[in-house]
Amino acid sequence: MYKMNYRNSWKRIIDFFGALIMLLLLSPVLLMVIVLIRLKMGSPIFFTQDRLGYNGETFKIWKFRSMTNCIDENGALKDDEFRLTRFGKLLRDWSIDELPQLWNVVIGDMSLIGPRPFIAEYASRYTAEQMRRHEVRPGISGWAQITGRNSLSWNQKFTLDVWYVDHCSFMLDLKILLSTVPIVLNRAGVTADNHVTMPKWTGNDTPEKSTPSK
Numbered sequence: 001m002y003k004m005n006y007r008n009s010w011k012r013i014i015d016f017f018g019a020l021i022m023l024l025l026l027s028p029v030l031l032m033v034i035v036l037i038r039l040k041m042g043s044p045i046f047f048t049q050d051r052l053g054y055n056g057e058t059f060k061i062w063k064f065r066s067m068t069n070c071i072d073e074n075g076a077l078k079d080d081e082f083r084l085t086r087f088g089k090l091l092r093d094w095s096i097d098e099l100p101q102l103w104n105v106v107i108g109d110m111s112l113i114g115p116r117p118f119i120a121e122y123a124s125r126y127t128a129e130q131m132r133r134h135e136v137r138p139g140i141s142g143w144a145q146i147t148g149r150n151s152l153s154w155n156q157k158f159t160l161d162v163w164y165v166d167h168c169s170f171m172l173d174l175k176i177l178l179s180t181v182p183i184v185l186n187r188a189g190v191t192a193d194n195h196v197t198m199p200k201w202t203g204n205d206t207p208e209k210s211t212p213s214k
Contacts, residue, residue, distance in 0.1 A: 005041045005138070006170050015137075020107035026099060032094060033064055040087045041065060046100060051117035058120045059109040062100035066091050093187045094198040101140050114139025115161035125203040136168055143172075146179040154201045159182070180196035196198050 037045050047065040050058050066088025084092070091097040104110040110117065116136035119153075143164040144157045152160070164172070 003126050010170070011089065011168075011173070012108070012137075013146060015105050015110075016108075017111055018172075019102040021103045023106070026102075030099060031095075033091070033099075036087065041068065042083060048098075050120040051138070052120050052123050052134060053109055053117055054134060055129065058133045059117075061109075061117060062103055063200070064091055064097040064100060066097050083201060095184045098140055105140065109137070111137040111139045113141055113176050115142050115164060116145065122201055125201070129162060130158045130204075132165055133158065135165050141180040143176060146176055146183055149183065151166060155204075161195060 014071055034045050044065060047063045047067075049063075051061045053059045066085065067083040068085060070083050090096070105112055108200050113135040114136050115138055142161065144152060144160040147160055148156070
């Protein structure tokens with residue numbers, strides 16, 4: 001007789017109903033944020049971007065927009081610190097900009113808990129070991145997020161993500177979920193050192209540098 005296990009079955013069931021309930025409970029907050037973004041920044045309300053997900057497949061992540069589309073004299077997007085609005089910073093500080101990803105969880109692109117999904121262009125830069133982070137669905141929060149979030153280096157994040165893949169369990173996910181709440185409330189690790197967002201990853205053999213991410 002087939003026996004359901006947590007990682008391959010129960011985790012998805014919990015994700016679906018958990019995210020659906022959270023969307024319903026948070027709907028007044030979501031609607032208020034939509035209105036405020038429209039008033040303060042105009043359209044679009046949401047920011048979407050291709051990210052690498054389960055089994056290395058690409059999906060489109062949803063976030064509330066927190067930046068303007070200001071460009072320089074050459075037509076390129078300005079650095080994040082010039083485009084992040086005051087209201088956008090507030091959304092980021094309290095992780096409110098991540099709430100639309102609950103929809104990504106409902107439709108199966110993401111999990112409530114798992115490695116954060118990185119942009120799709122990083123795919124060709126992973127080592128085989130780093131690629132193992134995609135053996136589970138990416139999450140809204142994860143082991144790296146409660147360990148240091150954006151204060152961690154890229155290599156530290158990869159190490160923690162692969163560790164999570166090897167130790168994924170209901171109790172670990174519950175621990176991460178409960179630990180996420182105080183981290184969000186304390187706004188810990190929201191930004192990397194000397195950056196308003198996480199510097200773009202340029203690969204394993206080159207130094208990290210700050211480039212526009214959104």
